[in-house]
Amino acid sequence: MEASYERLLEVKDLSVAFRHGQRETLAVDRVSFSIKKGETVALVGESGSGKSVTALSVLKLLPYPAAHHPSGSIRFKNQELLGLSEAEIRRVRGNDITVIFQEPMTSLNPLHTVEKQIGEALLLHQGLTGEAARRRTLELLEQVGIPDPRTRLNSYPHQLSGGQRQRVMIAIALANEPDLLIADEPTTALDVTVQAQILALLKELQTRLGMAMLFITHDLGIVRKLADTVCVMKEGTIVEQGPAERIFKSPQHDYTRALLRAEPKPDPAPMCPHAPVVMETKDLKVWFPIKRGVMRRIIGHIKAVDGVSVAVRQGETLGIVGESGSGKTTLGLAILRLISSDGPIVFLGSNIAGLSFKKMRPFRRHMQIVFQDPYGSLSPRMSVSDIIEEGLWVHHPKMSKQERQQRVVRALGEVGLDPETRARYPHEFSGGQRQRIALARAVVLEPTFIVLDEPTSALDMLIQAQMVDLLRDLQRRCNLTYLFISHDLRVVAALASRLLVMRHGKIMEEGPAAELFKGPKSDYTRALFAAAFNLETSPEGIVAE
């Protein structure tokens, strides 16, 4: 096909509405943008801003007929896509336009080998089979940087790491040399180090193959690195669009400006080298046995946490960073005695390792936890007030109803929520608000020590910054001690007074956060920082594949 068109994709006045029984919600409201050949356009916005819906409607991948388009046109190479039949759009899908999704764990079929999944795309659109298909598959795997592709042909998805899976997804997407690649948050579910690798790969492939890319993300760092043109979306409309450089230098719209300002401000709690130690572990081990055979003999252990000694002092924030699988969450759970572990855990002067559930109860009032997923950590069947009250029932069973309510109201006030909303249920709140409720549940007991297990990573940028401010504010007001677990180094930098870098269950490096960020000693830490702050990849062998 010769380029008789100026723009590869032209979206004009596109609206998307969803029917919900009687109700109709407008998810996207008259959005227009266009993509030139070889260009990268980024759709940026919070979750719910309609960016994914916009991108998915290009390929008609929405749940029709619940979704429909009240207005608009989508022209691809001068061909209108909106009116195409299902059979016609299938010829475009996977051939001219392909998609990579966010979740590499679920976007590959777990029952098929890598070769079969890539081969399917080749068979459908090019009719390649047998030796020809295998040759092309190998070529593709090499292109996306899978080491030793010949042995990987017969691998199943579960035998690949998250990053490798995403590479296979990209190989499938590239199989038919598309003109446009839609990438729907392709790196959100990955570790920072892997994210940097995938982004570098996408960029390299794009220049080599000359395809255009529609990149959907909420991460401005990625946009800055990757995009030529940026469309900022908010509540279903594009509030600002233009060249990336211009947007980052002189944003016009208030919202864009707010987004750019939303980076969490670094202002960690001071180090308190002389304050009393709140929590201390010595050579803590969490080993999961690997059992084999009929007799379930223990043939080895997965060493999730392998001999970790930490000490957290009153009023400080200890940040624990590392890639997924490094054992940081396991460490947090072990410290709170939520999973069994080996080695002394000293909390406020008493050894709590080995205490029974009942004997642990008096300590629980002083140690609390906030989890990552704001959707999973609140029981959907309890009202906010019930959720926050629960700890009070356990630890102050004789407290009067009135007093309990007062404590709930105060806790909600402390986390910046309207106490009047306490009769509502979690689903009526946004992610950020839910995380505040989870925080209120911890704070209501007036604890001294809180484990924060990635409390911001499921949140949008703007909300993340607010959450960080709130955590800091609470810490100062209530003299709290935090153990902050995160893979997001920008957030850690904003909060942690001391830092602990973990890998494979062991401590790689430890020290005051300010020093560590300036001059990391180990290669691993350096690679981690480069990936997180500059989205740069490191030489092979230092970080995970």
Add this chain to the structure above:
Amino acid sequence: MDERTTIDVPETTAQSPMGLAVLPEGHQIAISPLNKRRWQSFKANRRGYAAFWLFLVLFVVSLFAEFIANDKPFYARYDGKSYFPVFVTYPETAFGGEFETAADYRDPYLQKLIAEKGGFMLWPPIRYSHNTQNLDLPTPAPSKPTWLLTEKECKTVVERKGLTSCRDLEYNWLGTDDQGRDVVARLIYGFRISVLFGLALTLISSVIGVAAGAVQGYFGGWTDLLFQRFIEIWTAIPALYLLLIISSVLVPGFFVLLGILLLFSWVSLVGLVRAEFLRGRNFEYIQAARALGVSNRTIMFRHLLPNAMVATMTFLPFIMSSSVSALTSLDFLGFGLPPGSPSLGEMLSQAKANVQAPWLGIAGFLTVATMLSLLIFIGEAVRDAFDPRKTRG
């Protein structure tokens, strides 16, 4: 808002996975919005919703069976005094009779006594109870529905009672069974006892099953392993044979039968609830509750049970219909409720023995079929109501 949230951008609204914007709902205190939405989708299944109401009406009506089909009037006036024979058993002497035995209000002699003293009686629409024998049958029992009788067939009875036509006789709308008992009355009482039995069996076996599944799923490990093996062995026992043996040893009654059927029916929910608890115990809000120091029992009841209830509720109507058919089949085989009880299974077995009396089979079949179909329809609607794909978002 204070300086913590100076950026005046509202937080996003709640999201479902596909990115549909969900409007925040208004204040709800009484029923949770989730349950409200479930009720909406229950109603949206028209057939199930209609079946639900029809079943409820039939059940409530059958609960008052004594006021619909009974051989005692609910009110009698005799000699200026009021009597309530449905509730109180009066001796015949109370109405001027000769014997101390309980008054038989269908007896023309007693009716004459009451009428002589200027009294009257208010009867239920059907003047037979489930065990009342019609002593004036024109044909040998089982006798046809009265409206099918020819004048020749009922000539003797009509003449004896001094009436003019068959149509003046006291009606047996669906005929009588082989002991001259009214089929309609037996159906009403039989429906009631079936539903009550089904309800009781369903409730008790659910409670046991849910508790067993909960313990297994929550504690896991050896508890789970041993319990699972036990259940596997238990379910391998051929239940029907054992039921037959037990019910021939024990004197079958309502509660004995309930106990026997319970031995095997509690297993049906265990696997389901166990799976829900296994899944649920790793939820973050369960972890959070544990971190709060909430006791195991409270976590199971407050946090995990509601999750398992969805699966349980979905299954209840189906368990109930299988309970009803279990009772009916035992009755049919003659190992069920004691003789004389109004049982649908017994009516079916009579129908089998009396092929010349099709009204027995047709009436019994239609009642059982309707009852079971209604339960299945309700079950389908309940399944819709609890379908997460319909209620979420």
